[in-house]
Amino acid sequence: MSAxxxxxxxxxxxxGRVRNLGAAHSGTSDFWRQxxxxxxxxxxxxxxxxxxxxxxxxxQAGAKVILGSLPIAVIMLLFIVASAWHxxxxxxxxxxxxxxxxxxxxxxxxxNNFFSIAVALASTxxxxxxxxxx
Amino acid sequence: xxxxxVHRATGIALYAGxxxxxxxxxxxxxxxxxxxxxxxxxxxxxGRLIVFGYTWSLMHHMLSGIRHLxxxxxxxxxxxxxxxxxxxxxxxxxxxxxxxxxxxxAIGGVR
Numbered sequence: 215m216s217a218x219x220x221x222x223x224x225x226x227x228x229x230g231r232v233r234n235l236g237a238a239h240s241g242t243s244d245f246w247r248q249x250x251x252x253x254x255x256x257x258x259x260x261x262x263x264x265x266x267x268x269x270x271x272x273x274q275a276g277a278k279v280i281l282g283s284l285p286i287a288v289i290m291l292l293f294i295v296a297s298a299w300h301x302x303x304x305x306x307x308x309x310x311x312x313x314x315x316x317x318x319x320x321x322x323x324x325x326n327n328f329f330s331i332a333v334a335l336a337s338t339x340x341x342x343x344x345x346x347x348x
Numbered sequence: 349x350x351x352x353x354v355h356r357a358t359g360i361a362l363y364a365g366x367x368x369x370x371x372x373x374x375x376x377x378x379x380x381x382x383x384x385x386x387x388x389x390x391x392x393x394x395g396r397l398i399v400f401g402y403t404w405s406l407m408h409h410m411l412s413g414i415r416h417l418x419x420x421x422x423x424x425x426x427x428x429x430x431x432x433x434x435x436x437x438x439x440x441x442x443x444x445x446x447x448x449x450x451x452x453x454a455i456g457g458v459r
Contacts, residue, residue, distance in 0.1 A: 249420065252413050259410060263448060269376075271456040274383030277376045290373075301363045308356065336370050340377035 244303050251300035258293045265289060278344050287345045291338060298334035302326060351434050355412040358405040365402040403448055408441030 224231070265286050269277045280286060305326045313319040368390075375382040389395040415433040418424045424433050 249417065252417065256410055256414065259406075267452060267455060270452055273387075274376060274380045277383060281373070281376055294369075297366065301359070301366065304359050305363055308360065333366050333370055337373045340370075340373040343377040344373075 244306070248300060248303045251296040251303075254296040255293060255300065258289060258296065261289045262293050281341065282344045282347065284345070287341050290341050294334060294337045294341070298330045298337075301333075302330035305330070351412060351438065355409060355416070358409040358412070361401070361405045362409060365398075365405065368399070368402060400445070400449065404441060404445040407444040407448070408437065411437040411440045411444075 265280070268280050272280070281290065306323055309319060309322045309326060313322050372386050372390075375386045390399055415424070415437050418433060424430060
């Protein structure tokens with residue numbers, strides 16, 4: 215399949231020809247999301263550290279009161295979503311760099327997805343449970 | 349300086365270390381005994397070393413990542429700028445880690 219896409223005759227732009235043809239057929243979206251989540255976590259870092267510091271020295275009842283307050287719960291939820299997403303993308307890059315056996319790579323990528331989603335959901339569930347006092 | 353491998357290594361460490369965050373939050377949602385178990389672990393010598401390592405990994409990965417964001421924007425490619433960014437991330441990560449732990453101890457994290 216060459217005739218319509220040959221550089222001389224084609225009316226398609228160079229970008230139009232290569233879009234969605236990356237290794238994952240999704241272009242640069244993972245690259246971009248990795249940066250969004252990185253910036254998000256950098257902005258959230260100080261608030262999250264403060265939250266963790268606030269819970270130091272208190273027992274479970276005290277920690278529940280702190281983590282259950284609305285602004286703190288939202289800060290923690292944002293941080294968890296960003297970090298789970300960021301670590302999923304980062305680990306996938308590592309897997310794609312070092313695991314060359316195709317089947318092993320697929321399994322690794324899949325397990326990476328499972329782990330990251332499990333981390334996100336378990337933490338999210340915990341925070342919502344604390345906040346709603348169930 | 350070959351710090352990009354350290355960025356990757358700290359990223360992998362943080363990936364595993366997330367389990368600590370999950371454990372802490374789930375324990376806080378579960379009950380008194382579960383939370384006390386987490387505190388017993390993070391209060392032990394090994395637990396403290398792990399959390400200290402986690403703190404450093406987080407701080408280093410963040411600063412080293414900011415360095416990558418600067419490069420993404422097209423700045424900081426001159427030799428002296430690269431050196432400055434790299435040393436900044438390395439030293440900054442250690443300084444922030446120690447600062448965080450000093451504050452944590454000062455406000456009564458030691459129990």
